[in-house]
Amino acid sequence: MQIERRALGANDVLLDVLYCGVCHSDIHHVRSEWGPDRYPCVPGHEIIGRVLAVGSAVTKFKVGDIGGVGCMVDSCRTCDNCLADREQNCLNGVTLTYNSPDKVSGGHTFGGYSDKMVVTEHFVIRIPPGMDLAATAPLLCAGITTFSPMQYWRVEPGQRVGVVGLGGLGHMAVKLAVARRAEVTVFTTSPGKIADAKRLGAREAVLWSDSEAMKRLANHFDLLITTVPRAFSMQQFVDVLKLDATLVNVGALEDLQSVSGRSLLFGRKNVTGSMIGGIAETQEVIDYCAARNIKADIELIRPDQINEAYDRVVNRDVRYRFVIDMASLKTPA
Ligand code: NAP
Ligand code: ZN
Ligand code: ZN
Numbered sequence: 001m002q003i004e005r006r007a008l009g010a011n012d013v014l015l016d017v018l019y020c021g022v023c024h025s026d027i028h029h030v031r032s033e034w035g036p037d038r039y040p041c042v043p044g045h046e047i048i049g050r051v052l053a054v055g056s057a058v059t060k061f062k063v064g065d066i067g068g069v070g071c072m073v074d075s076c077r078t079c080d081n082c083l084a085d086r087e088q089n090c091l092n093g094v095t096l097t098y099n100s101p102d103k104v105s106g107g108h109t110f111g112g113y114s115d116k117m118v119v120t121e122h123f124v125i126r127i128p129p130g131m132d133l134a135a136t137a138p139l140l141c142a143g144i145t146t147f148s149p150m151q152y153w154r155v156e157p158g159q160r161v162g163v164v165g166l167g168g169l170g171h172m173a174v175k176l177a178v179a180r181r182a183e184v185t186v187f188t189t190s191p192g193k194i195a196d197a198k199r200l201g202a203r204e205a206v207l208w209s210d211s212e213a214m215k216r217l218a219n220h221f222d223l224l225i226t227t228v229p230r231a232f233s234m235q236q237f238v239d240v241l242k243l244d245a246t247l248v249n250v251g252a253l254e255d256l257q258s259v260s261g262r263s264l265l266f267g268r269k270n271v272t273g274s275m276i277g278g279i280a281e282t283q284e285v286i287d288y289c290a291a292r293n294i295k296a297d298i299e300l301i302r303p304d305q306i307n308e309a310y311d312r313v314v315n316r317d318v319r320y321r322f323v324i325d326m327a328s329l330k331t332p333a
Contacts, residue, residue, distance in 0.1 A: 001040060001042075003040070003042060003110050003114060004105075005110075005116055005117065005118045006104060006105055006118050007118075008053055008054075008055050008118060009055050009104075009118075009120070010055040010056045010057040010058075011055050011057050011058060011120050011121055011122070012054075012055045012058070012118050012119065012120055012121065013051055013053075013054055013055070013058060013060075013061050013067060013118070013119055013120075013121050013124050014051070014052045014053040014054070014116060014117075014118050015047070015049030015050065015051060015052065015067055015069070015116060015117045015118075015119065015124070016049050016050045016051075016052050016115070016116055016330075017047055017048075017049045017112055017114060017115060017116060017117060017326045018048050018049055018050060018066075018133060018325075018326055018327070019047075019048045019133055019134045019137045019323050019324065019325060019326060020044040020046060020047050020048075020111075020112035020113055020137060020323065020324045020326060021044075021045075021046025021047075021137040021138040021140070021141065021142070021168070021296070021298075021321055021322070021323050021324075022044075022046075022168075022301075022306070022309055022310070022313065022321065022322040022323065022324065023045060023046060023138075023141050023142065023168060024167065024168065024169075024229045024313055025043075025045070025071075025141070026043035026044065026045075026111075026113075026310075027310050027313060027314060028229070028253075029041055029043055029098070029099055030043060030310075034253060037099055038099050038108045040110075041098065041099055042098055042110035042111050042113055042114055043098050043099075043111050043112075043113055044097070044098060044111035044112030044113040044114070044324075045069070045070055045071040045096070045097040045098060045111050045112060045140070045141055046070065046112070046137040046138050046139075046140045046141045046142070046321075046323070047068060047069040047070075047097070047111070047112035047117065047137065047140065048066065048067075048068050048127060048133045048134075048136060048137045048140075049066070049067055049068075049069070049116075049117060050064065050065075050066055050067075051063055051064060051065045051066070051067055052116070054121075055121075058121045059121075060121045060124070060126065061121060061124065061126075065126070065127075066127040066129075066131075066133065067119075067124040067125065067126065067127060068124065068125035068126075068127050068136070068137070068139075068140050068282075068286065069097060069112065069117060069119050069123065069124055069125070069140065070097070070125065070140035070141055070144060070276065070282050071088070071096055071097055071140075071141050071276045072087060072088060072094050072095060072096055072097060072123060072276070072279075073095050073096070073097050073100075073109060073119050073120070073123045074094070074095035074102075074103060074104070074120060074123060075087040075088075075090035075092070075093075075094045075095065076090055076091070076092040076093075077122070079091040079092055084278075085278040085279065085280040085281065086278045087123075087278050087279055088275050088276045088277065088278060089275070095109060096109065097109060097111045097112070098110055098111030098112075099111075113303070113306075113324065115326070115329050115330070122279060123279060125140065125279070125282050125283050125286055126283065126286070127286060128286070128287065128290040130290075131286075131289075131290055131295075132295050134298055134300055134323045134325065135295035135296050135297075135298050135323070136286070136289070136295055136296075137296070137298075137323050138168060138172065138296035138298065138321040138323065139172070139285055139286055139289055139294075139295070139296065140282065140286075141276065142168045142169045142171075142172040142296065142321060143172050143176070143285050143286075143289065143296070144276050144277040144281065144282045144285045145169055145172075145250050145274070145275070145276050145277070146169055146170075146172045146173035146176055146225055146227075146250065147172075147176050147277065147281070147284075147285040147288070148274055148276065148277035148281055148285075149223070149225055149248045149250070149274045150173075150176060150177060150180065150223070150225075151277075151281065151284075152274070153222075153223050153246055153248070155177060155180050155182050155222070155223060156180065156182070157180060157181035157182065158181065158182070158183065159180075159182045159183070159222040159223065160182065160183045160185070160220055160221045160222050160223075160242075161173075161177040161182040161183070161184050161185070161221065161222065161223050161224070161225070162184075162185045162186075162187060162221045162223070162224040162225070162237070162240065163177070163184060163185070163186050163187070163202075163224075163225050163227070164186075164187040164224060164225070164226040164227060164228060164237060165187070165188070165189075165226065165227035165228045165229075165251065166186050166188045166190070166193045166196065166197055166205075166320070167227060167229075167313070167316065167318060167320060168296070168313075168318065168320055168321040169225075169227040169250060169251070170186070170225075170227045170320075171196075171200060171296070171297060171320035171321075172296060172320075173225050173227065174186060174197065174200045174201060174202050175200060175201065175294055176285075176294070178200070178201030178202070179288075179292055179294060183203050184201060184202040184203060185202060185203060185204045185205070185206060185217070185221070186200075186202045186204070186205040186206070187205075187206050187207075187208055187237070188205055188206070188207060188208070189207070189208050189209075189316065190316050191207060193205065194207075196319070196320075200297075208236070214236055214239070214240065217240045218239055218240055219239075219240070219241070219242050219243070219267070220240050220241075220242065221240050221241050221242060221245055222242060222245050223245060223246055223248065224237055224240070224241060224245075224246070224247040224248065225248050225250060226247060226248070226249045226250065226251055226252075227250055227251045228251045228252060229251050229252065230251075230252055230254065231252045231254035231255060231256065231257050232252065232257060233257050233258050234247065234249075234256060234257060234258065234259050234271065235258050235259055235260055235263065238259055238260070238263050238264065238267075238269055238271065239263065241267065241269045241270075242267075243267050243268060243269070244267075244268050244269070244270070245269060245270070246269075246270040246271075246272060247269070247270065247271045247272070248272055248273065248274050249271070249272070249273045249274075250273065250274055250275075256271065259271055296320065296321045296323075297319060297320045297321065298320075298321050298322070298323045299318070299319065299321070299322050299323070300322075300323055300324075300325050301322050301323070301324055301325065302324070302325060302328050303324055303326070303328060303329060306324065309322040
């Protein structure tokens, strides 16, 4: 399909898309699980590209550099939240990378399942030389979404962190919490992922159905990050939080299910949510991972394998992020 990209403005960067990660959000969108989508929907918000051209006022990039684009491409940059480096929480409405009203073109935005993109330089992340580009793409959504709560709730060595759901976000949460020398426990619905969780550095992996383990872990965790893509019964996870500890839901957008007011009140426990991270924090997670050689575990696919990949993600069968190799879209020279 042909889509139009805007002409390069003074502050814009033109990217040749090399790799694009496949986030479960892409599936929620193309299957209209979050309400009707704008058509055509071009998903993709874990984008790595090579800079092909820069506008006259661009200072952050030169031709040939590698740039990354995550979940947003614009915001007002003047509201209190934008000024606090929280563009994702822009009070005037953040422009998401795809399927968002585009204030520049008047249409809607198109994401990274495409050949080229034009993005204002502030929203393009510098990718340090030497990074494994395909395995770095998922850091731009899965990485920042799990890094940001660990920064905000200041995860420290020895703290107990639980990760619910071992998929794209979950496996990055494990790697990032292990890098902080936290003691990590994975909660999974998939018996086949228990060995993987340990390989990724978790001390323990527990099946949701293991009521003995859930009982043993009562009042145990400093922070829980839940990455489950649908509403689920949260109480069993509230029960494993310590006094004053926090459960951060980064997955389900639906109404939260069955959280007992009594348990929050008696244990002064917190249930909250978090959305990606700001641009400065996204640069921070990229630099953090570059310094520590942290990358996603990926399966590289061709664009024509996308439907099969979506089915495998939905069936909890991704190990642990699909990344589209865009090379086959490029016109041979
Ligand atoms: P994913 O790769 O599909 O991983 C989700 C994992 O949740 C699954 O692998 C599975 O792990 C577990 N799970 C438990 N119950 C499930 C069910 N009923 N259906 C499917 N999986 C179930 O997804 P992801 O890309 O990590 O994204 C997770 C969610 O976060 C999605 O809803 C996505 O839209 C959202 N998201 C939010 C943000 C944000 O800013 N907050 C950013 C990116 C994505 P086990 O097999 O271990 O149980
Ligand atoms: Zn995403
Ligand atoms: Zn703003």
